Amino acid sequence: MSLKSTFKGFLGETVINVAMWLKLEKDVYHRLNGITLPRANGGSTQIDHIIVSVYGIFVIETKNYKGWIYGSEKQKQWTQSFPNGSKFKFQNPLRQNYLHIKTLADLLGLELSYFHSMIAFIGECELKTRDELPEHVLTSGMVSYVKKKQDKLLTEEEVKSIVEQIESNRFSKLWRTNRQHKAYLKDKHSQSNKPPSDHFNSQSVAKIT
Structure with missing residues (x-):
């Protein structure tokens, strides 16, 4: 990846970070x-x-892309297309x-019902298959989408416990960690005949009910 594309990716991440920081209450939404x-595996x-x-x-999941984006919910890969005819999967x-x-x-140790998935396209792109995609695939209105969810699923104590568990299990924020993750992805995609594992053998963590 070039320095230019790396910077543009970082800029996209910064845009959504700032948006979330300014418009979501810190004492309610822990980022x-x-x-x-x-x-x-x-x-x-x-x-x-x-x-x-x-x-x-x-x-x-943020995507800082340009061009036209084609894809549907069930497709394994989506396509990024440009006016000059070039396409990328x-x-x-x-x-x-x-x-x-x-x-x-x-x-x-939580059921999937406690989670909200969001796909945020934050670059100058257009989703050409908007009608075929679920509502949580967004090009704008990320904060509004978060605030629209008003059913209480967790207590304040559970929220605090979840944040602590994520922080204690995450890898350190080091350049080496990012490099190792990208090396893992490269190796994984080079073995396309090997199905990905969906399971995580976690340490003993109390289930929140």
Whole structure:
């Protein structure tokens, strides 16, 4: 990845960080950014943003893309297309975020119903298959989507416990961690005939009911 694309990716992450910081109450919505967690297969999963609140756990996958985006809920890969005719394939972010949520759910001992998936396209792109995608695939209104969820699923004590458990299980925020995660992804994708593992053998963590 070039320095330019790395900077643009960082800029996109900063945009959504600032938006969340300014418009979501810190004492209600607890934000965790750039979380890398271990997986049972010896690899890792990297989650862009997690927001923990009494209204559930929001897991956000951000995509800072340009061009036209084609894809449906069930497709394994989506396509990024440009006016000059060039096209690029990328992993279906809905599937990608499901694995993030599954890892978190197993780690915390929670049912999937406690989680809200969000896919945030924050670049100058257009979703060409908007009608075929669920409402949590967004190009704007991320904060509004979070605030729309008003059913209380967790207590304040459970929220605090969840934040502590995520922090205690995450890998340290080091350049080496990011490099190792990218090396794992490269190796994983080079073995396309090997199905990904959906399970995480977590340490003994009390289940929140």
